[in-house]
Amino acid sequence: MRLWHEALISKLPRQQLLGQHRECCALRGLGWNKKHATVDYVFQYSPDKLFQYHIKVMDEMKKRGYNNDPLWENPAYRGKACPPYKEDVIKEENESRRIYPEHDAAYLEECISNLSAKGIYL
Incomplete structure (x- = not known):
């Protein structure tokens, strides 16, 4: 399980x-x-941070012509097996330049190295 660095989302191969x-x-x-x-x-x-990140992923999918279930575009939605978040859990936050502070330059290099080890060169 990995969330790729946000700067790589638009460059990721289909898979x-x-x-x-x-x-x-x-x-x-x-x-x-x-x-x-x-x-x-x-x-x-x-959980709103993960939603913000997921929106970036879904936006890139749409740009490439892929479809996703529009239910995922609701910040409270958690899938068919989970009850939705209550309103007080989801706090609309102003999106900063970087959603997760952990997605820094070192993490970007780590992700690029990980992809390179899989034969994916960006």
């Missing part, structure tokens, strides 16, 4: 982009607060 959508769906649903070394930082923030 990684669609995989990122699935990861976001899983994290927003039953995967919320389930420990995983690579994405534990996500749980330190409001």
Whole structure:
């Protein structure tokens, strides 16, 4: 499980982009607060941060002509197996330049190296 650096979303190959959508769906649903070394930082923030990130992924999917279930565009939606978030959990925050502070220059390099190891050169 990994959330690619935000700067890479528009550059990800099809397989990684669609995989990122699935990861976001899983994290927003039953995967919320389930420990995983690579994405534990996500749980330190409001679920709205993950929604903001997921919107970036879905926007890129739309640009490429892919479809997603529009239910995921609702910040309270958590999938068919989870009840939606209550209004007090979702706090509309002004989107900063970077959604997750962890997505810094070092993390960008880590992601590029990870993709390169898979034979993906951006």
